[in-house]
Amino acid sequence: MLTSQRRTLISARLSSDGQILAGELANELNLSEDTIRRDLRDMAAAGLLKRVHGGALPITPPLPDFEARQTISTDIKKRLGRKAAELVRAGQLVFIDGGTTNAEIGRALPREMKLTIATHSPAIAALLEKHRADVILIGGSLYKHSMVATGAAALAAIGTLRPDIFFLGATAIHPTHGLSTGDYEEAAIKRAIAARSAETMALLTEEKFNAVSPHHIAVVDDMAGLIVPAGMAKDVTAPYRDKGVRIIEA
Known part of the structure; x- marks a missing residue:
């Protein structure tokens, strides 16, 4: 699975499930947990999600004044x-x-x-x-x-x-x-x-x-x-x- 495909899947799972567990997703995709963690780290740096221990959560949008x-x-x-x-x-x-x-x-x-x-x-x-x-x-x-x-x-x-x-x-x-x-x-x-x-x-x-x-x-x-x-x-x-x-x- 290409990097772009994995990250599209991660975004979809965050929307549907409300969280990503790195270990579970790695097992599901038959990938190393380090690969998923790298995806989560890069997506967090881009402001696409919030990293937490063991996975990631959606980011709440900034509130208006x-x-x-x-x-x-x-x-x-x-x-x-x-x-x-x-x-x-x-x-x-x-x-x-x-x-x-x-x-x-x-x-x-x-x-x-x-x-x-x-x-x-x-x-x-x-x-x-x-x-x-x-x-x-x-x-x-x-x-x-x-x-x-x-x-x-x-x-x-x-x-x-x-x-x-x-x-x-x-x-x-x-x-x-x-x-x-x-x-x-x-x-x-x-x-x-x-x-x-x-x-x-x-x-x-x-x-x-x-x-x-x-x-x-x-x-x-x-x-x-x-x-x-x-x-x-x-x-x-x-x-x-x-x-x-x-x-x-x-």
Whole structure:
């Protein structure tokens, strides 16, 4: 098999299976594992995939900026936000991560509900101006791409909280490699909030599944539940159900 044919096959397998295991593919094609690893290395250098231990994963495409993301899949994001808001109870301390999908949680929460909402997103805090909820706005260095606070000051403030529920945002999720995001500092903030929270729920649109971003947030087993669009293929959500994670369709 020619090099170009192997790499076309690798790209097709990444699209269909969501991962490549170098050893398995080498056995299937009756080639040395070194040959497959060389292909994966060269394709990673060309930006075609992400190498991981033992194989490769698809690369998530760069996200548009915050303002542009507000116009993408708005109906689906609203459904996810409403479903998340239904899980909130009066009296809770709820931490809402940044992002345009999570902003819909703030819009969907009943204005008269008495609770405390913490967020490191100024945009989400502003949505809660007319709500009865108390709002804790975490400050720090502003990561403009996601419009959230990061850095040492944010971590210190998060360390004083014990949220009942954390609504997490991520750019990718994979059954083996967990949830991930594109920025190192933002990933650290997300890990810190999850570690302090009684339970963590992730709101995820369909294109984020079976992909990986550069910076790890959490393993799938750490999730109390995933809030996903209704009608997703069962073979996409099955690996998460098999791990005992609650799948909530919206």
